[in-house]
Amino acid sequence: MFTITLKNLSVNFDDHFFLTAVNWQLNDQQHWVITGPNGAGKSALAACLLGAGEVENGAIDGLPANIAVVSFEAQAKLIDAERRKDDADILDVISEGTSVQEILDEGCVNFEEQKRLVDAFQFSELTGRSFRKLSTGETRKVIIIKALTSNADLLILDEPFEGLDLHSDKLLKTLLQEQALSTPMVLVLNRFDEKPDFVTNIAYVDNGRLAHTVSCVDEQAVAELKQLLHLKTSDLKIPPKDNDSSVQNLNGERSLVNITNARIAYGDTVIFDNLDWQINPGQHWQISGPNGSGKTCLLNLITGDHPQCYVNDIQIFGMQRGQGETIWDIKQHIGYVSSALQWEYKVSVSVRNAIISGFYDSIGIYQRYSDEQKQIADQWLELLGMQAFADKPFNQLSFGDQRLVLIARAMIKHPPLLILDEPCLGLDDLNRQLVLALIEKICLSSDTTVLYVNHRLQDKISGIEHHMLLGNGKGEISQQTN
Numbered sequence: 330m331f332t333i334t335l336k337n338l339s340v341n342f343d344d345h346f347f348l349t350a351v352n353w354q355l356n357d358q359q360h361w362v363i364t365g366p367n368g369a370g371k372s373a374l375a376a377c378l379l380g381a382g383e384v385e386n387g388a389i390d391g392l393p394a395n396i397a398v399v400s401f402e403a404q405a406k407l408i409d410a411e412r413r414k415d416d417a418d419i420l421d422v423i424s425e426g427t428s429v430q431e432i433l434d435e436g437c438v439n440f441e442e443q444k445r446l447v448d449a450f451q452f453s454e455l456t457g458r459s460f461r462k463l464s465t466g467e468t469r470k471v472i473i474i475k476a477l478t479s480n481a482d483l484l485i486l487d488e489p490f491e492g493l494d495l496h497s498d499k500l501l502k503t504l505l506q507e508q509a510l511s512t513p514m515v516l517v518l519n520r521f522d523e524k525p526d527f528v529t530n531i532a533y534v535d536n537g538r539l540a541h542t543v544s545c546v547d548e549q550a551v552a553e554l555k556q557l558l559h560l561k562t563s564d565l566k567i568p569p570k571d572n573d574s575s576v577q578n579l580n581g582e583r584s585l586v587n588i589t590n591a592r593i594a595y596g597d598t599v600i601f602d603n604l605d606w607q608i609n610p611g612q613h614w615q616i617s618g619p620n621g622s623g624k625t626c627l628l629n630l631i632t633g634d635h636p637q638c639y640v641n642d643i644q645i646f647g648m649q650r651g652q653g654e655t656i657w658d659i660k661q662h663i664g665y666v667s668s669a670l671q672w673e674y675k676v677s678v679s680v681r682n683a684i685i686s687g688f689y690d691s692i693g694i695y696q697r698y699s700d701e702q703k704q705i706a707d708q709w710l711e712l713l714g715m716q717a718f719a720d721k722p723f724n725q726l727s728f729g730d731q732r733l734v735l736i737a738r739a740m741i742k743h744p745p746l747l748i749l750d751e752p753c754l755g756l757d758d759l760n761r762q763l764v765l766a767l768i769e770k771i772c773l774s775s776d777t778t779v780l781y782v783n784h785r786l787q788d789k790i791s792g793i794e795h796h797m798l799l800g801n802g803k804g805e806i807s808q809q810t811n
Contacts, residue, residue: 433478617798
């Protein structure tokens with residue numbers, strides 16, 4: 330019986346990678362999968378259980394005595410050890426090296442099981458061969474057989490299915506299903522669909538942090554985690570624009586927004602003053618500040634929804650505010666998402682139609698849409714990993730999924746400017762990560778300029794390089810490029 334506890338653990342891996350403030354507990358009744366984007370720190374987290382890296386803060390307690398590992402690193406270490414034997418040989422004789430059987434026997438506790446696995450992997454004819462003469466896939470099988478016959482207290486399997494042929498891949502999945510009855514496991518997997526049925530818990534790692542831990546009995550959380558992985562790792566691009574769109578193209582060299590010496594005040598209360606701001610195409614901004622600092626006011630100056638927008642010097646898409654432009658002249662170029670919009674979107678409409686309504690800036694669908702628009706909406710559903718929800722009523726989605734759909738609705742017409750007013754408000758941590766992942770994909774894969782408003786400076790998004798910080802009722806403002 331054991332319980333492993335990682336408490337506020339920070340580990341330095343030769344100054345090339347850091348795990349930061351990891352809090353994690355696992356026991357001998359659980360089987361874990363560690364997953365996350367490439368380079369997130371999945372293997373590093375597993376390696377901590379083997380004592381790898383230099384602990385800079387926190388502690389790890391309760392590690393069992395006998396841990397067996399299958400990984401590319403362990404495989405490379407064994408191959409390198411065999412090569413070093415030649416380097417140490419002072420005789421003018423080429424050594425044959427260690428035989429496969431000798432390597433299999435080292436650390437083996439169950440020789441009967443070893444024979445069964447050797448036969449199952451069709452490895453019998455290779456046991457007398459020199460280990461160094463095996464192929465990469467064959468050395469992988471040696472590592473696997475050694476781990477499964479070591480009577481380990483814990484098995485750590487880092488991408489165990491990689492490099493195996495179809496027969497061996499299927500066999501290993503069966504063997505692990507059997508082994509799971511007696512041995513707890515930690516598996517590192519890039520492909521979430523390879524998660525075995527016996528897994529009880531999932532750890533999601535991102536940017537060197539353990540971002541989420543999920544129990545597999547929580548089906549909704551598992552589905553959201555799978556969706557997050559889809560958004561983080563998918564190569565899907567932002568779906569194209571509707572060829573029949575009535576939205577006029579803008580001059581790509583002209584700034585989208587110019588605000589000069591803006592002031593918002595209610596009586597003697599000044600929200601901000603002397604505010605100058607220029608937004609150029611492709612220049613993504615994060616806007617933050619405390620409650621009451623004027624974040625939404627600033628956005629409403631752009632959209633025309635603030636009554637003081639006409640007493641300020643504002644140019645939007647090359648048009649001077651208050652010079653005869655219509656609301657449609659402005660809003661046809663803007664996609665907008667806010668909590669208020671989500672509260673208002675209460676009509677009975679399918680998820681697909683909710684996305685299509687973005688072509689018409691309407692809440693619901695009140696006209697016939699084209700086959701191309703339906704196709705584009707389906708491509709957005711594919712990007713979101715929500716194809717199965719296309720015909721489901723929008724109001725039956727989770728709060729987080731509704732927010733994702735509304736962002737797709739705002740983006741479907743490829744607006745030059747996408748305004749996201751507190752898009753993560755009201756979301757739990759996992760759904761917040763989903764929304765942030767979608768915004769990141771939009772910033773990196775589209776021609777739309779994003780204004781992202783939030784309270785949390787730490788919710789930074791790759792691709793957003795400009796930041797505006799509004800003061801709390803003092804008219805203070807700073808602008809910086811990250």
